[in-house]
Each structure stands twice: as structure tokens, then as C-alpha cells.
Amino acid sequence: MTATEQADDVTAMLRDSLRGFLDEHWRPRGATASSSPDEISAVWRKLVGQGVAALGAQGDEGGLAEILVVMAELGRVGCPAPMWSAALANLAISGSQADAVTDLLARLHSGTAIVAFSFGALDPDRGTGSIEAANSAATGVLRCVEAAGSATHLLVALDQAHLALIELSGPGVECVATRAMGAWGLHEVRLNAAPLTPIPAGGVDLDELRIKGKAMLTARACGAARRAFELAVDYARERHQFGQPIGKFQAIQHKLANCLIALEGVRLILDHTARLHDGGEVDWRYFADCASAFSGGALRQVALETQHTFGAIGYAEEHEAPIHFKRVHLDTVALGGASDAKRRLASRLLDAGGAGLPQYDLGTAGNAFREQVRSWLAQNWSGRRKDVFDQKPFAKREFDAGFARDIGDTGWIGLGWPEQFGGQARSPLEQIAFMETMEQGEAPRIGAAIQANALMMFGTPDQQQQYLPEILRGEAMHGMGYSEPQAGSDLAALRTSAVRDGDHWVINGQKIWTTTWWGKYMFLAARTDKDAKPPHAGISMFIVPMDAPGITIRPSATMYDGTFANIFYDNVRIPAENLVGEINGGWKVLTGALAFERGLVGGGIVLKVAHAFEQLRAHVMAGEGDRSLAGDPIVRDRMATLASEIEIGRQLMMHCAELAADGVTPPEYGAISKVFSGELMERFGEAALDILGMRAALSEQMPGAIDNGRFEQNLRHSLMWVISIGTNEIQRSLIAQRALGLPR
Structure with a gap:
């Protein structure tokens, strides 16, 4: 131990x-x-x-x-x-x-x-x-x-x-x-x-003592907010209005899901602060300030939403909820409240050359692997090669086949795969080290992690032998053919059909918003039983070669300058052995793959935000004299707020990694990380434009554009992370029903 x-x-x-x-x-x-x-x-x-x-x-x-x-x-x-x-x-x-x-x-x-x-x-x-x-x-x-x-x-x-x-x-x-x-x-x-x-x-050091004192008050406020929240959840299960529990109403579910996200964030960052302090690490002060800066608004919002859920009953002084409401507000405003913590955060980030976001300790293996990947990128993704890639329009920077093959030579595409499939069976912390370093190196995407995981979980031995090695070598990309005109987040409503015809399946239908449409294969969901009750019980999963006759691809530009496609399948014949999992068992394959993805997505998003934050911080500090953004009190407050939110996102990511190391990250916890980090990416994009002004709104390859349009493109791209893999509204319902036990 x-x-x-x-x-x-x-x-x-x-x-x-x-x-x-x-x-x-x-x-x-x-x-x-x-x-x-x-x-x-x-x-x-x-x-x-x-x-x-x-x-x-x-x-x-x-x-x-x-x-x-x-x-x-x-x-x-x-x-x-x-x-x-x-x-x-x-x-x-x-x-x-x-x-x-x-x-x-x-x-x-x-x-x-x-x-x-x-x-x-x-x-x-x-x-x-x-x-x-x-x-x-x-x-x-x-x-x-x-x-x-x-x-x-x-x-x-x-x-x-x-x-x-x-x-x-x-x-x-x-x-x-x-x-x-x-x-x-x-x-x-x-x-x-x-x-x-x-x-x-x-x-x-009495200033340090004050920071500790504020952390103690934050912990007490968190305890009060958590208790009031738990009471509200119990009340939402029992209180009936309009003939059903109020906890069944989406508005109640979503506000309570938001509360849980905030409470988990505060809990995790306080635990991290204490662990660093008791271990003699100097960064405990920074995380204590992040806890205070974030909780000032977050815990008070939980207290407000708790009261809203109770309605009039919670407004009575004989109820327990008001005492917690008062405690939360008294403790979060004391000792200068969030504003004092933000002032210290801004000073750390922006004054005297500034200090960047702290590097997390990922354990002996994770830390060593981070340096190994960093060294590899310095040799293989730098200089002229990277400069040429970076000058391409964004639509041409979604993937680089040569880079994917080079990464394939390292075996890192199978970083977390079991060894029996040719993987390296590295820990979740090592996987975070890889994602973080790749993001900081601004390397293009690689692999087909979701499809590979589905094949390892549900594929036949022949399928695993055929498809996994080429994914591992960086030679094959798989798209995901899920969404349809009438089935976005509601995948159980999909209509694309697959009908057995001898040794083949014949597929007809339309998929939309398909990214990676240019890949070698499509991981496709199709209906194999149109009369199944419930509807999701009649879905099966298939691997479709994208060069099969009958496929029509109509690419479209996305609002973030990437691409997706409408894809039409007209009597597309694929071998019977391309079925993944059982007939009509595709829902299990599909949801298993998505749950795996959400566990990774939240971490991937917050690491993108952390890297972009460092680029923004450099621009804020670059000005001089009366043009310096670093001295603007509004900018300083905004930067401190973003830093505290990034640390909440990273704590949620690390917790998902801890859960994964012990088994499997529960879908609701992957959803918590994804919801928070996706919306943080949106907030960051908006803040960067506010801070840097019109030049930050100039798009790539435009004269005077800051960092070739990096910041405005980040904002446009952020919307995808909130909508894809199940919209955040769907994720909030999942959190409320799975984590809080509210009725479906």
C-alpha cells in the first residue's frame, strides 16, 4: 500500500x-x-x-x-x-x-x-x-x-x-x-x-496560514453544500407534482447534475491541496487558491439551486436547508473570498515572468513516459516538418498519414491495450502523460481508440487479428457511423437497416455529421430488427469498408473549418463476418464504446484548454507599458478564474484515471468530466476573444491574425465537444439518473 x-x-x-x-x-x-x-x-x-x-x-x-x-x-x-x-x-x-x-x-x-x-x-x-x-x-x-x-x-x-x-x-x-x-x-x-x-x-508564514484558514472554510462550506444537496436529491425523488416525482423533470435533473459536478470538483481539489501540503510540495498554495477561487461561485450556486429545488418548503426556518445556505455564504465570503485568491493566482501567473500551470505528478512511470514522448516529438515532430504542417489550412491538419505511421512504429497507438492484442498495457496515468505531451506538441490525431476498444471487447478472434494490427501500425482509421437525420443523441431511433442475404449483410440508409469519413472503415450502427421492443434492442454493429460499392460521400465544411460528411448507403454489401458482437446486440457494443470514449474525452478536452491557456498567457504578458494586458485588473481576474477552472477539470480527469486504474470508469463519472471540460473549452474561447480583442477574431492565414487564428478557431471548435458523443444535456440526464438515482 x-x-x-x-x-x-x-x-x-x-x-x-x-x-x-x-x-x-x-x-x-x-x-x-x-x-x-x-x-x-x-x-x-x-x-x-x-x-x-x-x-x-x-x-x-x-x-x-x-x-x-x-x-x-x-x-x-x-x-x-x-x-x-x-x-x-x-x-x-x-x-x-x-x-x-x-x-x-x-x-x-x-x-x-x-x-x-x-x-x-x-x-x-x-x-x-x-x-x-x-x-x-x-x-x-x-x-x-x-x-x-x-x-x-x-x-x-x-x-x-x-x-x-x-x-x-x-x-x-x-x-x-x-x-x-x-x-x-x-x-x-x-x-x-x-x-x-x-x-x-x-x-x-502568516500569509500561508491565512491560505490554510481559507481552505478550512472552503471545506466546511463544501460539507454544508453537500448535505443540503443530498437533502434536495432525496426530496426530488419523493415530492410529487403533476402526477410524478419532481426529480423526473429534466429541469430538476439538470440543475442537480450541475450541483454534483461542482461539488465533486471542490472535493477533489481540496483533497489534492491537502495531499500536496502534507507531502511538503510547494504547489499546495496554488491549488488552495484555485479551490477558493472556484468554490466562491460554485458552492454558492449549489446552495441557491438547492433552495430552488426545495421551493417554499426549504424557505422555512424550521427546515434544515437554510442553515447550510447561510454557512456556505459566510464561509465563501470570509478572508477576502474568491477575489483575494484570484489576486494571488493572477500574480503567480502573470507577474515577474509568470509561472505556468503546474505539471502534475503522474507517478514514476507516468513522469518518465512523459519525458520519453517529449523527446520523441522533439526529434520527429519539429523543425521543417512541423512548420510545413502548421501552415496548412485547418481542414488539412486533421490527420497526417506519415505521422500516424511513425507513431505506429513506437507502439504507442496501443498504449493502453492489453498485451494479448499487441498493446503495451500502460496505466491510465501513462495514457494521460501521452495525451498531455501530444497536445503540448500540437501533434495531429492518431489511432481509432473507440473502435479498437469495441473490437477487443466484442470482436471475434478473426476480426481482432484482421483489424487491430493495422490500427496499431497507424495504417487504418475508422469513422463512427452513428448519427442520422432523425437520430442524433437518440441513437435508439436510427433507421439505417442491415438485412441478412446469405453470406452478406445489405445496408441501406443515411448517416450524417460523420467525422473521419475519409477513413478506411466505418464502424456503423444499423437496425437489424425493425419491430424490436424497446427499439434499441434491434440494433447491430458492423465494420464497413469505405471503398465498398454503393457508398456515396458528400463532405461538408464544419463551422470550425474541419469536415464531416453525409454518407448514403445504397444496397451496400458486406461480408457476414463484419458483424461486431451479437445480432441485435449492437446497443451493448455501441454504449460500451461510447462510455470508454467519454472517460477519455473529458481529459483530452481539458488538456487542450490547458495548452491553449498557456498560449493565451504568453500573449497577455507580451505587452509593454500602458498596452500591457497583464496589468489590467479585469484580465487578471479572468485569467485567474480560467486557471482555477482548468484545475477543476484536471482533477476530474485524474479522478477518472484513478477509477480506471481500479477497473472501469462509471459512465456517469466520464460524463461529469466531459460536461465540465467541454463547457470550459467554450468559456475559454469566449474569454480569449474578450482579452485579446479583434485580432484574435481574425481567422487562419489572414494578415495580422494572432497565432494564425488559433483562438477564434478554438472557440468554433469547442462547440463540437459539447454536442458530440452525446450532447451535454443528455450527459446531465445520465448523471442525474445514474449517479443520483433520480427517476427516468
């Missing part, structure tokens, strides 16, 4: 233990019951017995991952126990040898002291107040201080190098309860020459 797997097991056990504890000791009170200082103190003392009070302290085995688990579980049950302040106190002062600190920490960990924490003047939100310290006394006002009503001590940052410890029962201290977002729990602390004990920050 790896260190990562062990850490995941520890956090899972902590989560389960804490959830059971809180269900017993907090939830029975009722989620909307008032939380008096005495009640908070009482539940905190019980939590201390669970060992959470020492998390973050030097010498304690728990790291940021465990702290985030505790925060998420507290958010889930609406418990305002002062974990946030305790964790920050441990992180801030546990390295100090001062007697006052040693005594405070001992009491904190035993439950006889409760600490309230404030960043004071270091809080990016200037409305939260500050204090001045002189002659060992503090004067000023601190607003929105958590747990001050039940705390015994206040720990507040004075500046980057000093903190102050103040006894809240001492002279010159007044704590006034404050209502925020309609909820009690925060306090205004008024200090008038209140005695303080100065504590040097020592080796603690």
Missing part, C-alpha cells in the same frame, strides 16, 4: 468516526436549534475527546487533510464547534517555547481552554477591523470573530511577525454577538487597553 493510499484510509476512517459521533451528539438537537455558547462549549469538549483539538500541532500525526475532513463534517451537520480557531492556533504557535504558549496549548488540547482566532489587520477584508498594540495592551475592534462567545482566549495577528494572546474574561474586553446572513455565531470583539501577551510568529 502506498503512502497516499494509507493517508486516504486514515482520512476515511476519521470521516466515518466523526460522522457517527456528530450524528449522536449534535444532530439529535435539530439542525436549526439555537447554538448557545454553553452548547458550543459542551460539544467541543466532547470533540476534544475524539482527538481533534490537537490537529495541526507540531508532533501530531494529523495534517491538513485531517483538518479538512473535520471541517467538512462540522459543516455537514451545521455544528459551530471552534475547530477552525483551534487548528489555526496549533499551526500558528505550536512551535513556540514560550511558557504562555505551552500552557495555552496544553489547556486547548485538554478542552479546558477554547481559542477564538482572528487575522486582524492581515485579513484581506478591511471591514473586519484591526487593533493596535502598545505597552502590552490592545485597543481596537475585531468583527466577525468565530466562537468568541464561548472562547476563553483570543489569538490575533498583529502584523506579519507577531500575534497577541488576550484573555477574553480580562479587563477591557467586550464580546458582542453579531447576526450575519440571518444567523448567530459571530462576534464583535471590542478591546480597550486589554492586556495582551505578545507571541512572535517565529517560523510561521
